[in-house]
Amino acid sequence: MNNRLKKLRNLLVEKDCDACLITGRANTLYFSGFTGTTSFLLVGADKAWLVVDFRYTIQAKKQVYDGIEVIEINESFYSSLNEIIKQSSIKIVGFEGPALTVSEYTRIKDKITGIKKLKNLEDSINRIRIIKDSQEIEQIQQAVLLGDKIFEHIVKFIKPGMKEVEVAAELEYTMKKLGAKGPSFESIIAAGPRSAMCHGTATENILKNGDAVVLDFGVIYHNYCSDMTRTIFIGEPNKELKKIYDIVMKAQEAALEGIVSGMSGFDADKIARDIIASNGYKDAFGHSLGHGVGIEIHEEPRLSAKSEDILEDGMVFSVEPGIYVEGLGGVRIEDMVVLVDGKIRNFTTSPKDIIII
Ligand SMILES: [Mn+2]
Incomplete structure (x- = not known):
């Protein structure tokens, strides 16, 4: 210390x-x-x-x-x-x-x-x-692992007809039961057209057939934050939502593969942004690709179209592209990663194949 x-x-x-x-x-x-x-x-x-x-x-x-x-x-x-x-x-x-x-x-x-x-x-x-030491990396990994466990539980818990707030309550109850201090930010549970709101915190809206449900949440565990997002579907999603899901997943995979130490936050963001734009959703990805996570949920570095940060080994950040269409819904997929030996090591292990409930 x-x-x-x-x-x-x-x-x-x-x-x-x-x-x-x-x-x-x-x-x-x-x-x-x-x-x-x-x-x-x-x-x-x-x-x-x-x-x-x-x-x-x-x-x-x-x-x-x-x-x-x-x-x-x-x-x-x-x-x-x-x-x-x-x-x-x-x-x-x-x-x-x-x-x-x-x-x-x-x-x-x-x-x-x-x-x-x-x-x-x-x-x-x-x-x-901005650069995490080995002890911090270990603690962050534990926090992310807890997030993965909670996601696994919540997927089994969610049923059509539930309210978003019921899902949020179960999430936050489970966190505390598993040892977390609490959520690292107000849980985002946004179903149906609400999923097009990037920060749609849980309401009394009911999960209905055909809805995309964005689940974006994190824990504070031993003083460190986690952050993850998965988008799941209630019943078979329509064609466009399915297409959007595939594009977001491709954009995220390309970013996870392509981000290396020495790259700027701008260039990292651009990897995902270009894929989303070339698929016709340029204006539907209105936030940045990622942010540092540590003691605080949002910290340095920034991976965005405005960022001048240079990414280095030991930095921990989120990679979270998304596409949001008003009236239809949105999809975001977010993992938390660390740069080690020049490349990305992914902390998040939750599955990304489409989940239909
Ligand atoms: Mn995030």
């Missing part, structure tokens, strides 16, 4: 900061091991402090990695931070822009008088998490 703090300290040098203040939950967990919901993690050149209130002192002391001192606040977070900063002659402090509210920023400026300059490090702290 010291390696993580080392990377952060290299960033401090690069950004001319004496310390950085971590307030986001994902980065706090990544760099300190602390899972509570309120804290300030201050990392300096050779010391690091996790500032918590009374509720979390015992937990924080148990969880933090070596080299991090747990400080319980006396008066307020700001006065405690101010004391630390004054005592350690920290002057320039970087912060994670995406994880600090305007109110917090204003309070830090007003109350932590020891800070001479605050620097917005934007998403550069998040980007340290």
Whole structure:
């Protein structure tokens, strides 16, 4: 874990900061091991402090990695931070822009008088998490495996006439029963024409004959997220839905085969996008091919028509092409993968042959 703090300290040098203040939950967990919901993690050149209130002192002391001192606040977070900063002659402090509210920023400026300059490090702290270490890869694989088990169960559970919310409830109940903390995002269960809505979270809509049903869900297991999508059918699908299913599967298989380390997120996305476009559905694939997954469900890298990320070994991301036709329905197939030795290793093992219930 010291390696993580080392990377952060290299960033401090690069950004001319004496310390950085971590307030986001994902980065706090990544760099300190602390899972509570309120804290300030201050990392300096050779010391690091996790500032918590009374509720979390015992937990924080148990969880933090070596080299991090747990400080319980006396008066307020700001006065405690101010004391630390004054005592350690920290002057320039970087912060994670995406994880600090305007109110917090204003309070830090007003109350932590020891800070001479605050620097917005934007998403550069998040980007340290872009390459997963072997322990993370192992944990992510376990999370994906749990997702596969849940999918296997839910396929047997689904019957025509059920509501989408019943399917979602069974999914989420099963997750927790199997040890997950809960869903990594609100489960998407979208049947019939609703399946054309990429983020159609479950409603009281009833699963009917001929419906495509998009099941997009994930778990949080041992602090790591999984994400998967399969599209199944209630009764025999019509010709166009079947055709769409084949195109999406081909696009995904081509991407899984073709994505290599060194490739840009743009080029990776293009592999699937070109196949969908050449089959006449150019405008029906309106989202990106994939996103990084880790402590957060959506993180770096991005595989999209706008991405400038370069894909590298150790990156974990989703590959999820889709086609959506208003009035008819949609199909998406999503796996989670890691780049190893230049190529894709697929974590997801759920079947992709058409499933008809
Ligand atoms: Mn996804």
